Amino acid sequence: MEQTEYMLCAKGMTKSFGITRALKGVELYLKKGEVLGLIGENGSGKSTLTSIIAGIQPADSGEVTLCGEAYSVKNSVEANQKGICMILQEKATFDQLSVAHNIFIGNETAFQKGGILDNERMYQEAEKILAELGVDGINPRDKIRDRSFEDGKLVELARAAFLKPRILIVDETTTALSQNGRAILYAMMEKIKKNGGGVIFISHDIQEMMEKCDRLTVLRDGDYVDTIDKPEFSEGKIKKLMVGREIADNYYRGDHVCSYEKEVVLRFEKVTTKHLKEVSLELHKGEILGFGGLADSGMHDIGKASFGAIPILEGQVADKSGEPISNPRESMQKRIAYIGKNRDQESLFPNSPIRDNIAIASYKKLAKSTFIAPGKETAFVQEWAEKLDVKMQNIDQYVMELSGGNKQKVALAKWLGFGADIFVLDCPTRGIDIGVKASIYRLMEELKAEGKSIILISEELPEVIGMSDRIVILKDGSVSGEFERSELLTEHTLINYMV
Amino acid sequence: MKKNVWNVIRLLGMPVILYGIFCLLAKGFGLHSLPVVISQSMIPTMMGLGLYQVMNADLMDLSMGARTMFAAIIGGLLAQNGGVAGLIAGCFLGGFLVSVVMAVLYRYLRIPAMVISLGIILIFEVAGAKMVGSSGYLRIAPEEYFIASYPLNVVIVAAAAAFAYFLNYRTRIGTYITAVGNDEKMCKNVGINPERVKFQAITLMGIFCSLAALLYICYSGSITAATEMASMSMVFRPIMCVILGRYMRKYLDCMPLLIFIGGLSITIIFNGFIAMGFSEAIQDIVLGVFLIAILGSDAVMGSFHSKKAAAKA
Numbered sequence: 061m062e063q064t065e066y067m068l069c070a071k072g073m074t075k076s077f078g079i080t081r082a083l084k085g086v087e088l089y090l091k092k093g094e095v096l097g098l099i100g101e102n103g104s105g106k107s108t109l110t111s112i113i114a115g116i117q118p119a120d121s122g123e124v125t126l127c128g129e130a131y132s133v134k135n136s137v138e139a140n141q142k143g144i145c146m147i148l149q150e151k152a153t154f155d156q157l158s159v160a161h162n163i164f165i166g167n168e169t170a171f172q173k174g175g176i177l178d179n180e181r182m183y184q185e186a187e188k189i190l191a192e193l194g195v196d197g198i199n200p201r202d203k204i205r206d207r208s209f210e211d212g213k214l215v216e217l218a219r220a221a222f223l224k225p226r227i228l229i230v231d232e233t234t235t236a237l238s239q240n241g242r243a244i245l246y247a248m249m250e251k252i253k254k255n256g257g258g259v260i261f262i263s264h265d266i267q268e269m270m271e272k273c274d275r276l277t278v279l280r281d282g283d284y285v286d287t288i289d290k291p292e293f294s295e296g297k298i299k300k301l302m303v304g305r306e307i308a309d310n311y312y313r314g315d316h317v318c319s320y321e322k323e324v325v326l327r328f329e330k331v332t333t334k335h336l337k338e339v340s341l342e343l344h345k346g347e348i349l350g351f352g353g354l355a356d357s358g359m360h361d362i363g364k365a366s367f368g369a370i371p372i373l374e375g376q377v378a379d380k381s382g383e384p385i386s387n388p389r390e391s392m393q394k395r396i397a398y399i400g401k402n403r404d405q406e407s408l409f410p411n412s413p414i415r416d417n418i419a420i421a422s423y424k425k426l427a428k429s430t431f432i433a434p435g436k437e438t439a440f441v442q443e444w445a446e447k448l449d450v451k452m453q454n455i456d457q458y459v460m461e462l463s464g465g466n467k468q469k470v471a472l473a474k475w476l477g478f479g480a481d482i483f484v485l486d487c488p489t490r491g492i493d494i495g496v497k498a499s500i501y502r503l504m505e506e507l508k509a510e511g512k513s514i515i516l517i518s519e520e521l522p523e524v525i526g527m528s529d530r531i532v533i534l535k536d537g538s539v540s541g542e543f544e545r546s547e548l549l550t551e552h553t554l555i556n557y558m559v
Numbered sequence: 560m561k562k563n564v565w566n567v568i569r570l571l572g573m574p575v576i577l578y579g580i581f582c583l584l585a586k587g588f589g590l591h592s593l594p595v596v597i598s599q600s601m602i603p604t605m606m607g608l609g610l611y612q613v614m615n616a617d618l619m620d621l622s623m624g625a626r627t628m629f630a631a632i633i634g635g636l637l638a639q640n641g642g643v644a645g646l647i648a649g650c651f652l653g654g655f656l657v658s659v660v661m662a663v664l665y666r667y668l669r670i671p672a673m674v675i676s677l678g679i680i681l682i683f684e685v686a687g688a689k690m691v692g693s694s695g696y697l698r699i700a701p702e703e704y705f706i707a708s709y710p711l712n713v714v715i716v717a718a719a720a721a722f723a724y725f726l727n728y729r730t731r732i733g734t735y736i737t738a739v740g741n742d743e744k745m746c747k748n749v750g751i752n753p754e755r756v757k758f759q760a761i762t763l764m765g766i767f768c769s770l771a772a773l774l775y776i777c778y779s780g781s782i783t784a785a786t787e788m789a790s791m792s793m794v795f796r797p798i799m800c801v802i803l804g805r806y807m808r809k810y811l812d813c814m815p816l817l818i819f820i821g822g823l824s825i826t827i828i829f830n831g832f833i834a835m836g837f838s839e840a841i842q843d844i845v846l847g848v849f850l851i852a853i854l855g856s857d858a859v860m861g862s863f864h865s866k867k868a869a870a871k872a
Contacts, residue, residue: 136747136750137750151745152748154737154738154741154742155741157734161734165749166750166751176729177734179728
């Protein structure tokens, strides 16, 4: 194929972080009027490659051309000026600024007269952009700190829409969006495509990629693997290209039996929190208890309340002996572990090494009187990092340098090493590739077999159905349905109880 | 709009109530003393407006007192021959000079702002002391005092507050300072250079530093050079003004006005206790308790309201 039919060509792209080679001569070709999917496991180099194209970081070497001309940018503003815009996986809005100021940040010149910003005109223009996108209920005057995470993502979309990009890069954004938010994003992608632009789309949801993309470029461990056209799309083939080995279609539990012991290990007694209303339920020994619901249904409060991380306004969460749990310290004494949905803020210290992150919950065990034996600590961390197969340079590597999946493995290693009996996992596979996902599911099965109990909170219904012994659906803070594991249970059935 | 007016009234209620309490408790504290109290709150308010620029950019600067004193000394020296014009020019020259020095050091040495500010205190306190000579203090002519007299001092602070408002809410640099204080990494992703913005924030602080110097030297008619980091004590009241302002921001997003309300409330408490004959140590304790009580009451009330809301639901 002649390279001139491509609007963006990236060849021989390399990038290293210390001794880690994130990109090893990767290539990417984007045609006019197409959505190109970029897929690969965590740490395969997708975000690194696209952030280089978007001007966020420089490449070590490689050549990029845009519409046949050499393309080189020093920062994202230059990339925006050349028509390339990126929506990042992480939060990219400023809490203290208004919605309108967030939309136009870096591009305020159009609203400036004699050095003074015309805020009113900014608000009007923001309102117009939001309306054109189909976003309702966001006041441009509101501060971002008063809006939800999803609203923040929609504001980022509006920011991109204002820039009218020729090429839009969407990096793992859909997991943060509701169905409505996703529809807005897809419509925006379609519009760019129709206008002869291009979209580079990154997601771990293979179904979504197959549905939305015209071609798929697969990366693995910083290497280019292959690019396949839509007619060649099949889940099996994509998974095989991503992982480099066959992955079973169904990587959830193979059995369809609801199995657990009689002993109750955790009990919710009419628990009321900010988002929960008199919720009563029981978690049994050896049980995986799944929770599903809409984002604001209160299901995330279940996790936090189980760990004593939020105030319980009425009722109580009690352990097997009936003793209430009111704070994380007590929870840890009762061998309860919690991995939050937002792992960088709730479960990890990204600016600390893997060593500290894994050992932190187990210092009591590692310490001899007040001193921690360095040798014992190293052996402990090494053992759990290896058991969880964390891809790292060494245990002194900073967690912030790891991919999403490896960060999650570090969070799990911390609690496994601690020796928890109850695992509260809130969206444990969020933003994680299928390889790591499969390994987390296997780990959950092993824990269940050992008699450990798991609370699984997830926004992905197939995951809840595939892994749980019992499923509790929450709606507006109350239990709207409870189901036992069954082959006949479908997403459709659960959705009826969610909305 | 109506809500904002109601919130302004509510917020102004704090100094009004405090003043009312001290009028009842302290002899000699009444309406007649109001201009004095307002005048005394002008310097911490002006310094608070300056400190807010750097605190908003997530920097901590303890050198504002030293910078203000140094600027006042330069102003005082130039006033000896240049009169009012020399005084004003000197304060601005000194304020800008020190602020630019600090901004340059911060940008190019890449040392934390607090560390640089400590160095600046040591250097400029000594420099100021050398400039005033062996007497250790500097006087200005009485005809120059009018700059800090009531109500001109209020007009100057009001003008500075209006300027701060426009700077923070109606200019690009103000937006960028807030953005940098929020998240530097994100700023880079949208093409903002955080280092340049911080440089600008520290430099802009020089304007308020200069004006504070002008008010300072004209209010007392003289300035005594500070040594051994004594100038640091000047920073604590303005920092409290900014902290109180930030706390009140949820009711009204207008930091210059909130800093003034904070400054006025703190000054009322200090003057009230002086009028009641309390020692300086007691004044400090009560002020600390006041700050903790105001900020702590918010957490308690928040928890009470959420419990009440849950009970209702």
